[in-house]
Amino acid sequence: xxxxxxxxxxxxxxxxxxxxxxxxxxxxxxxxxxxxxxxxxxxxxxxxxxxxxxxxxxxxxxxxxxxxxxxxxxxxxxxxxxxxxxxxxxxxxxxxxxxxxxxxxxxxxxxxxxxxxxxxxxxxxxxxxxxxxxxxxxxxxxxxxxxxxxxxxxxxxxxxxxxxxxxxxxxxxxxxxxxxxxxxxxxxxxxxxxxxxxxxxxxxxxxxxxxxxxxxxxxxxxxxxxxxxxxxxxxxxxxxxxxxxxxxxxxxxxxxxxxxxxxxxxxxxxxxxxxxxxxxxxxxxxxxxxxxxxxxxxxxxxxxxxx
Numbered sequence: 001x002x003x004x005x006x007x008x009x010x011x012x013x014x015x016x017x018x019x020x021x022x023x024x025x026x027x028x029x030x031x032x033x034x035x036x037x038x039x040x041x042x043x044x045x046x047x048x049x050x051x052x053x054x055x056x057x058x059x060x061x062x063x064x065x066x067x068x069x070x071x072x073x074x075x076x077x078x079x080x081x082x083x084x085x086x087x088x089x090x091x092x093x094x095x096x097x098x099x100x101x102x103x104x105x106x107x108x109x110x111x112x113x114x115x116x117x118x119x120x121x122x123x124x125x126x127x128x129x130x131x132x133x134x135x136x137x138x139x140x141x142x143x144x145x146x147x148x149x150x151x152x153x154x155x156x157x158x159x160x161x162x163x164x165x166x167x168x169x170x171x172x173x174x175x176x177x178x179x180x181x182x183x184x185x186x187x188x189x190x191x192x193x194x195x196x197x198x199x200x201x202x203x204x205x206x207x208x209x210x211x212x213x214x215x216x217x218x219x220x221x222x223x224x225x226x227x228x229x230x231x232x233x234x235x236x237x238x239x240x241x242x243x244x245x246x247x248x249x250x251x252x253x254x255x256x257x258x259x260x261x262x263x264x265x266x267x268x269x270x271x272x273x274x275x276x277x278x279x280x281x282x283x284x285x286x287x288x289x290x291x292x293x294x295x296x297x298x299x300x301x302x303x304x305x306x307x
Contacts, residue, residue, distance in 0.1 A: 002043050003047055006039060011042065011084065014080065015035050015038060017250070020210030023212065024211065026211025026212070034210055038077065042081055045082075046085065052301070053301060057301070059073050060301075060302035066202065068201055068203045070106040071198075071201075072206065074248075075206070079104075080102075080250035095288055097286060097288060098140060098288040099232055099234055099285045099286050100253045100254070100255045101233055102234050102251045102252075102253050102256060103235070103250075103251045105249070105251075108153060108303055109153070109163045111171075112153070112171050113175055114176045115177055116180060117177070117186065119186075119188075121154075122156070122173055122189045122190050123169045123172050127157070128156065128191055130191070130276070130278035131192075131280075132187070134185065134281075135186075135283045135284040136179070136182070136183040137185065137284070137286075138287070140286060143183075144182050145287065146181045147179060148178070148183065148225065149177070149226070150176070150177045150179065151176045151177075151225075152187065153173060154173050154219070154220040155192045155193060156168065156173060157190050157193050159196075191238075194216050194243055196215050196216070197248070217241035218237070219235045220238075221234075222236070225296065225297075227296065229287035229288065230287060231297055234285075236258040237257050238260060239259045244257065258283050259281070261281075262277060264277040
């Protein structure tokens, strides 16, 4: 039986998207079959109140048999569905405000170097355009949070992630930044590119058969945490990317689209300590108060080991 949550307009729209029923291309019978199966699995998650931790243990088990299942799951909307369920739980509990959550993805690596205030993420080998991103971590009442941890990771200008791409140095484009006394963080890196699922792989074949693609827009991942506040898993998507609203993993959410300014004035370039135009993103993260201690911690799921 389809649960009331899965019958809601937002989830029904998501099901049409993941099955390709909103697109002209693809096998119509397979689309209907995919929709039916995924709807049943969404309903089972809701009916049994499956936690994200339980779901990711299952994904890890399935990946042992099908290594691309970590891509198939977000491609079929499961990651986004879990976020929507948690949003509803928050709403029912009266939790409001804060930076929206969105999917973690499978490419986090723990143990990145820690700095305070400012950080250089890239190792200088990537010749893509320099990015400087800065902002504050704030409480829900607008106060800056000193000592918050902004754990950031992103792809390089070719759409590849360190550790998974062995040509990059360890922890390239990965850092943990503790906010300063004013709650500020800043990092210099390279403007990331979007990327696609592996060519000719199982994920691309499945998506292609229902008339879909496997592209992700350019984005930057974050864990943001602070004592007494709920841990935030999120990512910003780079405004202007052609796949901004057509992400195969459905991670784009309003409130997480970051405008990019291109700084080209000589004085701005000099003040940044650079010798060429660069991109600039300003973004503040807002954390909500934790009610339980476990809300302050990184959610448990199978992840890669330290480098």
